Amino acid sequence: MAINQYHQRNNGNDTIKIKQHYTKKILLIPLDSRPPCGKFVIDAGRLVNIKVIVPPTKIMDYYTKAGKPEKLCVWLQTNAAAYDGVIISIDQMLYGGLLASRRPGPVSKDFGESSLWHTLESLHKENPQLPIYAFNILPRLTPPPNIDSPREIKNIMEYSRLVDKWEIYRRIDDFNKLQRLKKHITDKNLRQYLLLFDKNLLLNKHLIMLSQKNIITRLIIGQDDGEKYGIPNKERRELQAYINRNKLADKVMITHGADEVAMSLLFNVIQEDKGYRPKVFVAYNDENTPKIILPYMAAAIKDTVQDKLNLAGARQVSSEQQADFILYLHIGTTKNLSTRQYSAEKIEKWLAAGENVAVVDLSQHFRADETVLPLLIAKGTAINNLIAYDGWNTASNSIGTAIAQASLYTLAQRNIVTEQQAHTLIFNNLTILYDHFFEDYFYLKGTIDAVNNSLRHAGISNVNDLNMNNNYKWANLMLNNSLQKQLADFSVSKSVQTPIEIRTKTGSEKIKLTNMQVNAFFPWPRTFEIYTDVKFTLNRAN
Structure with missing residues (x-):
């Protein structure tokens, strides 16, 4: 089906207006409510005319507040039949988000692992043609947040590294260091740390079994923040061996990373159709x-x-x-x-x-x-x-x-066949590009330090726990003032103003960006990342 587009003359410029036409739609239960896990995937879907739908905000996580697994389950089962596929974060479905998955104990009394297995099996049984893509994240090297003693954290992380080294090299020196270090770690905290990996290992093995039964179409196991050595690497190797023994390498993959996995799976969804x-x-x-x-x-x-x-x-x-x-x-x-x-x-x-x-x-x-x-x-x-x-x-x-x-x-x-299709692709890709220019470079390589320094000079030492009624608003004001100043120079630079040449079977033309605006805010009460919304107009170059 053709993409519906039109253009009009505006102040002597040929302004191109774009209306997206979707040909496929999928449900996404994101890893958490940050932009990389949801917005990035929604924006990327437009490149290939896939409409990505995420759950209502009220049942998703918000920073340290966990999502609502039992309501996410109902939302998924209620809507799945009308969609062409689903991408499910197991961490969100089971724990209420990535941060919640790092804590000890169940998040919901009404939704545990047995409920998760029942949900996935029922979803497949009721919708046998529905592709189910799932991903789960290994626990990271750092201990869970309730262990807050700096010395304890340092000792547990070193213990984790030594466990991995001992398994790989079998050096007696590493073994002796392990025994000495263990005496300086609280038994309760060490048991809690090790239990996270034991539980996650069993969870992933069950997910792999569901892949073997074709209940899960494709499973990705991600590895969050890590180092060269650590227990997460040990679990990764054990899972890879399990996958290989069951000859499931074409259905189950382990990857470095977490936040970007849903976007990778989005490509897998369309890849299955197009080969x-x-x-x-x-x-x-x-x-x-x-x-x-x-x-x-x-x-x-x-x-x-x-x-x-x-x-x-x-x-x-x-x-x-x-x-x-x-x-x-x-x-x-x-x-x-x-x-x-x-x-x-x-x-x-x-x-x-x-x-x-x-x-x-x-x-x-x-x-x-x-x-x-x-x-x-x-x-x-x-x-x-x-x-x-x-x-x-x-x-x-x-x-x-x-x-x-x-x-x-x-x-x-x-x-791409027509000029109109080319316009849509260019517009959607530029939207993603400029969000990254402003966050990855202008913010993360400059503005973040200025905002953090201003907050600290005002006596706000923890920039990862801002007060929503006071310093959060001030931080957002500083953020936008900084980005607006940088936008003023950037938007008129040769790099931005150089026309883009589009060639199709019907001919070629040049287009350029005008009327650029950027709005941004902190999606969570911390300065670690921002939500960016860059707007612009595409015009035919005279």
Whole structure:
């Protein structure tokens, strides 16, 4: 079915107005209520005309307040029959969100594991043709929040690392350290920590069994914040062996990351219909970049890239010419600052040649001067032609999001016939791009420090627990004032104003962005992330 679009003359400009036409709709129970887990997936769905519906806010989590599993269950069972598929966060369905899953004990007296199994089995029985995609997250290395003694936290984390090292290397020195360290950890706290992993292991094995029975179409097990060594890695290896023994590698995958998993599954949903396996050329800013292990990661960059390519069913190719898109990873450190210019030139060259380029722009120290985007802007590079840009949170978050968005984009691109379809794809992709420009670069590489410093100078030491009636409002005001100032320069830069050239079977044209606005707020009473809403107009360039 054709996409309904029209344009009109407005003050001498040919303004393009877009009306989305959906061809598929799915239900999503997000990991939690933050934008990456819900909004990112909704926006990405528009690239391939999928309408993503999430539960009502009143039954979802809100920061430390857990969601309502029993009501989420009713919502899912009531609506599923009218949809083309479902993506379910087990952490939300069972515990009421990611943060709630880290706490000891059940969240709901009315909904436990037996209720979850019954829900999934009934959902499949009543809707046998409905694809059910599910994901669950391994406990992270850090102890649960009710263990709040800094010394206890430090000792438990070191104990976790030593347990993993002992299992891998069997060094007597590690064993002796374990025994000595155990004497300095409260028995109750250590039992609670270990029980989280024991319970999660059994939970994941049951989910894998449901995949074996074809109740779950595809299952992804994510690994949240980790390190090179730790009990989470031990559980990951045990689960991988279990998957391999049951010959389920095509239905169950383990991946680094958490927040981006639903977006990866969104691509899997449409991929099943289209049979599309993207061909990807991977390039790095430095020969040492693939070996870097960034903070909160249990794997090197190269391994994380391969992990996310596998999740997308993508094939890595040896040249740009063979690829559906180029995945370029600029991982900035104090040792490779000289590669920023090289990265900017490579990206500019590819974009000028009309290549599809997705950029992952990460900094070892979360600093702007280790990233490549400011150089691209200074050079006037046509960043509107990027098909993805990501530089938020952990390496797995950014790499996974970039690959999922680029895969969705290139899949949609293959099916474009008319100028109107091209407009819709460009508009939707730019919406995602600019949300990331403003959060990943302008906010996370600058504004966040200014906001946090102002709050701390005013005596607000905990920026992760803001008072909703006072300093939360002040923080939002500082956030928007900062972004508006940066928008004033950014929106008139050559990078933003350079027209985008669109070629279809019916001809070619150039379009540009005008009337850009950005609104942002903190979705939770903390400054860790923001909700961004960037608006703009597309105009035919004169």
